[in-house]
Amino acid sequence: VSVSLPHTGRQVHLIARPQGEPRAADFAMVEAPVVSPGPGQIVVRNEWMSVDPYMRRRMDDVDSYIEPFKLDEAMSGAAVGTVIASESADFPVGMWVRHFLGWREYATLDVDDPALRVIDVDAVPAQRYLSVLGMTGLTAYVGLTVAAPLQEGDTVFISGAAGAVGHVAGRVARALGAATVIGSAGGPEKVWKVVEEFGYDAAIDYKAGALDSQLEAAAPDGIDVYFDNVGGPHLEAAIGRMRVHGRVALCGAISQYNSSELPPGPRNLLLATNKRLSFRGFIVTDHLDLYGDYVSQAIRWITDGSLHVEETVVDGIENAPAALMDMLQGVNTGKMLVRLGRG
Ligand SMILES: NC(=O)c1ccc[n+]([C@@H]2O[C@H](COP(=O)([O-])OP(=O)(O)OC[C@H]3O[C@@H](n4cnc5c(N)ncnc54)[C@H](OP(=O)(O)O)[C@@H]3O)[C@@H](O)[C@H]2O)c1
Numbered sequence: 001v002s003v004s005l006p007h008t009g010r011q012v013h014l015i016a017r018p019q020g021e022p023r024a025a026d027f028a029m030v031e032a033p034v035v036s037p038g039p040g041q042i043v044v045r046n047e048w049m050s051v052d053p054y055m056r057r058r059m060d061d062v063d064s065y066i067e068p069f070k071l072d073e074a075m076s077g078a079a080v081g082t083v084i085a086s087e088s089a090d091f092p093v094g095m096w097v098r099h100f101l102g103w104r105e106y107a108t109l110d111v112d113d114p115a116l117r118v119i120d121v122d123a124v125p126a127q128r129y130l131s132v133l134g135m136t137g138l139t140a141y142v143g144l145t146v147a148a149p150l151q152e153g154d155t156v157f158i159s160g161a162a163g164a165v166g167h168v169a170g171r172v173a174r175a176l177g178a179a180t181v182i183g184s185a186g187g188p189e190k191v192w193k194v195v196e197e198f199g200y201d202a203a204i205d206y207k208a209g210a211l212d213s214q215l216e217a218a219a220p221d222g223i224d225v226y227f228d229n230v231g232g233p234h235l236e237a238a239i240g241r242m243r244v245h246g247r248v249a250l251c252g253a254i255s256q257y258n259s260s261e262l263p264p265g266p267r268n269l270l271l272a273t274n275k276r277l278s279f280r281g282f283i284v285t286d287h288l289d290l291y292g293d294y295v296s297q298a299i300r301w302i303t304d305g306s307l308h309v310e311e312t313v314v315d316g317i318e319n320a321p322a323a324l325m326d327m328l329q330g331v332n333t334g335k336m337l338v339r340l341g342r343g
Contacts, residue, residue, distance in 0.1 A: 011104035049102035131335035147249035152177035160229030164335035310334025
């Protein structure tokens, strides 16, 4: 089935590779033709798109687990939207899908694109599939079940606790039996939310004083599991507080994503030997087999109100670059999302 398609739609291109913090001039808004679907293709009108920390690394021309953005082409990333033209009986017009061609208003996709998934928007709003019911939520789950398996009674420390992954990780830690869940975030409002709304037992404002002493006060008997979203001084402070046989999930190091010069590693790594620590890095997309397990639990937590889902919403594709830049600066609480359509 085909309907009459708009001739053009807007998309965001990366036009220069940033040095340090990205700037508005690194992006361009381009009006591009909407490509009609061929056999086995659909056109999706994107309603929401995700901006994520890893996108900053894709702006650099470096080898990584995901290829760099190409200059002068539409950027990509997770998005959800509705099918508006279809040459596939399995994806009728009106169906909601998630896919990986964000940063554009209209996406023409092959239905066998491995990133394309039908989403059920009856019970939960579509944008949740970019946050708690998407890779963000699964990241929290993989970190605490695979990378640093949490054991009942553990004391857990989670950095970036007011962010997309962090606010879900606090809830996951609780569900897995953590005795004490401690978070860190930047600024008093975020710290307040981490405790009062995201269910952490305590939170540290890393901008307000030395991490070591704040962490010592919050976890006087030490930490069993550290979920690292931040790296740098946070990682060093956590290593200092780890208990023997502690486990560290290396999820990300956002404190370094804008740096062209990498800081020296944790100076106290010798403690990892003395305390028999384990550190494991992970990439969520290696663990998609756990998605079903995770999502069924997360839907229960959303429904029973035990997971406070937080999203910061920016309107309009023209504001997507600013949303990404703002997220890197900590303007968001919970998941930073861009609403393109009527939502
Ligand atoms: N391994 C994986 O598969 C995987 C998947 C998804 C995400 N991640 C990683 O998980 C981490 C969190 O991602 P997210 O999507 O949940 O983003 P997010 O936490 O929602 O947003 C980023 C947050 O980072 C904080 N931040 C920025 N600069 C900082 C600094 N210098 N020191 C401490 N905090 C800083 C800001 O909060 P404050 O206001 O508190 O500073 C900001 O809100 C990132 O490191 C990301 O790369 C990894």
